[in-house]
Amino acid sequence: MTLPRKALVCVDDTPYYHVTSRCVRRSFLCGVDHASGKDYSHRRLFIEQRIHLLSSLFALDIAAYAVMANHLHLVVKLSPDVANDWSDREVLERWTSLFKGPFLVQQYLKGVELPAPEQQVLNEIISIYRQRLANLGWFMKCLNEPIARMANKEDGCRGHFWEARYCSQALLSEEALLSCMAYVDLNPVRAAIAPIPEQSEHTSIKERIRPSLNLAKSITNLIQSHQLNHFNFTLKPMLPFDGNATDKHQHGIRFKLKDYLELVDYTGRQVCNDKRGAIAQNLPPILKRLGIDQKTWLNNATAFEQIYRKRFAKTRQGTNKVA
Incomplete structure (x- = not known):
């Protein structure tokens, strides 16, 4: 018997959920329509920027995401107590x-x-x-409806764009959270779209490694189009890694970002029989591929939120000057 959605999402059990939305038309979400030759890849940036925008307005955080050709993945943390403080x-x-x-x-x-x-x-x-504003269903509604309207307008048709509202899966342990995040971040690698995680476009792992100025600029344009400047809007970065568990309150993921990147790199090298892609075994470890020395890495990893917001602020100021 199918359970009601309110029984599937319970913050008292766990704040972490894996959410997926799949397109009815399969490859026409963000990929290439092989029949007509039309390329819909530009939708990926729109979806990615809207994920960041909505997470900044809602009382939830994004732990991982991947925008694929015919579906999207999200790993979110719900924080209803934050909304109570507004x-x-x-x-x-x-x-x-x-x-x-x-x-x-x-x-x-x-x-x-x-x-x-x-x-x-x-x-x-x-x-x-x-x-x-603390509800997962309303977050997905605000994410999926504009995508469907845009796609239907571009395709010149009506009707359902998504197979269903969305599918959600509770992540009840830290192991489940980390394994799900790695699964989401490795989606392009497993689909043989990208050879390594840091080259996986429109994924959270690439955004964590090198926050995109183009993404920040596009979000700035979206903010201005929605006229969000009437209150003190602040772009929220993804849910940070807080390191090992401590006695203090930790809002982020109780794991080190460096260790997570190595976990993703190790997992991506394992060959799965039902998947097309894997990271080549002869490649050096991910931290060496990134060419990051220990001092720079520690600075970026410990001050990620400040760096992210600073880059966004500079982009926003530059856009305002042009306007």
Whole structure:
């Protein structure tokens, strides 16, 4: 018997989930239509930038992602407690960055003082929005619907674009989390699209290794198109690696990024009979391939969030000057 979605996603059991969405038209999501010769690869950047944008607005973090030709993978961490700490105004500003909102919300954001009955209705609306901004289903709705609309418009057709809303799988242990992240990051390698993880386009592992300025610029353009500058919007980097478990509170992944890269590299070298690709055995280890010395590596690994945000801020300033 099929379980309801609310029974499949329970933050009390685990905050980590592996989410997949697959296209009905198979290779027409982001790949090449071999019948017509049309190339839809440009959609990958749109999907990647929207993943980053939505994770910055919702109370969840992205641990891993891969945008493939006919499907996409996400590993997310839900953080509903974060949404509880937002002010009422911040909740409304985040929600109206994606949706227009009713007249009461628009009036409140303009600074109009509402009478008591209308304020009570507004408080109920805020409570609903707060729950939605911490909900995996609403996150996927905001991700998948614009993709489907764009694809249907480009294809000149109607109807379903995705096979289903999405599929989710709870990751109940650290081993399950790391193995799933490695599986997601190795998708292009296993599909023989990329020879090594650091050359896998539109994946989280490449973004962690070398944060893309092109991606930051495209997200900046998306922010401006959505008019998100009306509140203090900050681009959220992916869920960081916090290192080994300690007595202190750790929001990120309790593993070292260096060790994770080596884990992915080792896993990718193993040949799977049901997969086309694998990392060549004669290649040097991933850290040597990246040409990163120990001092530079430690600096980048420990200050990833600051570096990511700094690059995004520079890109945003440059875009504003051009505008």
